[in-house]
Amino acid sequence: MDIAQIVILAIVQGLTEFLPISSSAHLILVPLVLQWPDQGLVFDVAVHLGSLLAVLIYFRREVIAMAIAWGKNLTGGASSNDSRLAWWLILGTIPAVIAGLIFKDTIEIELRSPWVIAIATIFFALLLWVADLKKPKIRNENQLKWRDVLTIGCFQALALIPGTSRSGITMTAGLLLGLTRQAAARFSFLLSIPIIFASASLQTYELLQTSQSIDWLALLLSVALSALSAGICIHLFLGLIEKIGMLPFVIYRMLLGFVLIALLVQG
Numbered sequence: 001m002d003i004a005q006i007v008i009l010a011i012v013q014g015l016t017e018f019l020p021i022s023s024s025a026h027l028i029l030v031p032l033v034l035q036w037p038d039q040g041l042v043f044d045v046a047v048h049l050g051s052l053l054a055v056l057i058y059f060r061r062e063v064i065a066m067a068i069a070w071g072k073n074l075t076g077g078a079s080s081n082d083s084r085l086a087w088w089l090i091l092g093t094i095p096a097v098i099a100g101l102i103f104k105d106t107i108e109i110e111l112r113s114p115w116v117i118a119i120a121t122i123f124f125a126l127l128l129w130v131a132d133l134k135k136p137k138i139r140n141e142n143q144l145k146w147r148d149v150l151t152i153g154c155f156q157a158l159a160l161i162p163g164t165s166r167s168g169i170t171m172t173a174g175l176l177l178g179l180t181r182q183a184a185a186r187f188s189f190l191l192s193i194p195i196i197f198a199s200a201s202l203q204t205y206e207l208l209q210t211s212q213s214i215d216w217l218a219l220l221l222s223v224a225l226s227a228l229s230a231g232i233c234i235h236l237f238l239g240l241i242e243k244i245g246m247l248p249f250v251i252y253r254m255l256l257g258f259v260l261i262a263l264l265v266q267g
Helices: 003-017 023-034 040-058 061-072 083-111 113-132 144-158 165-178 181-208 216-244 249-267
Strands: none
Touching: 003 023, 003 040, 003 216, 023 040, 023 113, 023 144, 023 216, 040 061, 040 181, 040 216, 083 144, 083 181, 113 144, 113 165, 113 249, 144 181, 165 181, 181 216
């Protein structure tokens, strides 16, 4: 990968990881459109680490509070909002991990096509729009019950389909369950921590099984750019989402999906 490819794709991944527009779709489509070679496993590991770093730094107070409360609860201490939220992140991650282990080969071989991305982009945009129109939205993440979390976790498993958007589908589930836009977004971002960690760990393991050489400078640049762009994205999104709603992202996804279909038909 040359420097331009690294910079553009790292920023694209960082910006799209936490917006409801599908980072995996953009990382597949941008190289296709620009006729770049596949970015490779090293880059995938780097940008996932960057996204993980961004969300951990942004929610550092919440993460530390959850970790302390969870540890106390695990050793017999009283339950609290923070310990419960930590348990919910674990529970909400299980469906996606199970689905990923079962369908990994099918996803990588069968579902990484532009047609799948285009259809998923449009379909899940419409579902996000329906969820955003639902009333009322008065709950916060501390009011979630285990059934709610398991529902969000099952929705998150659908993000294994390229074009779905992990953040988009979990926010959709949260909105359908009556969470406010901010609460749905916050829980979605916190829920990304274990799943991104699991994905990055698996990719790192796969990387260690290969004899692929590592360009450490390129890896560090990818991590830094992905983390910076993701951190900016989280901050702006949480600050604006109650005002602008999900419609701008729905429109973007619809346009993207129909443009892709038009290009595929012409090609």
